[in-house]
Amino acid sequence: MNDKENIKASNGFSTIKQELIRRTQKPLQQFTFWVYMITAVGLLGGAGVWYELVMLANQEGQDYSALKVALLTFSPAVIGASSLSMVFENQKSRELLAFSVLCLVGMFFIFLLLSNINGFFGLVLSVIFALLSVWVWWIANSDNQGLYDDINPIDSVGGSLSEPPQGSTEGWDV
Secondary structure, three states: OOHHHHOOOOOHHHHHHHHHHHHHHOOOOOHHHHHHHHHHHHHHOOHHHHHHHHHHHHOOOOOOHHHHHHHHHHHHHHHHHHHHHHHHHOOOOHHHHHHHHHHHHHHHHHHHHHHOOOHHHHHHHHHHHHHHHHHHHHHHHOOOHHHOOOOOOOOOOOOOOOOOOOOOOOOOOO
């Protein structure tokens, strides 16, 4: 019997589907996660989009091209940073690594495709691309405990509070 026969085959499609569902649902009830996403990603990261929305509201006419460019440049920045974060932080799931690479490569093709679609339809597709990029950010950060409401009480002390601390106080006046 060779080693290849001992390896159990897995369904990577099922694995990544379950992982993406888990990562999508996990932070849904976390207020801190939502505040961070809205503030850091939506407001600050999307500053160029907000600027173009204000400029569009103040101008007469329906030229959406600057807003479309702002959306198109927002999306690769968010997808790129999020995908690279998943690559560097996750060394256990080959499926999640593959998903990250797929997002990085797909981002460039979508960016190139959307940059050649003009008018209102191009703007709508750019909004969808921006929402997709926020979802990729969500997936990448769903396991970030720093964005969760609950604080683990042992985080600040480095261990269980019921166990005596390591080391010795010998030689110290306690």
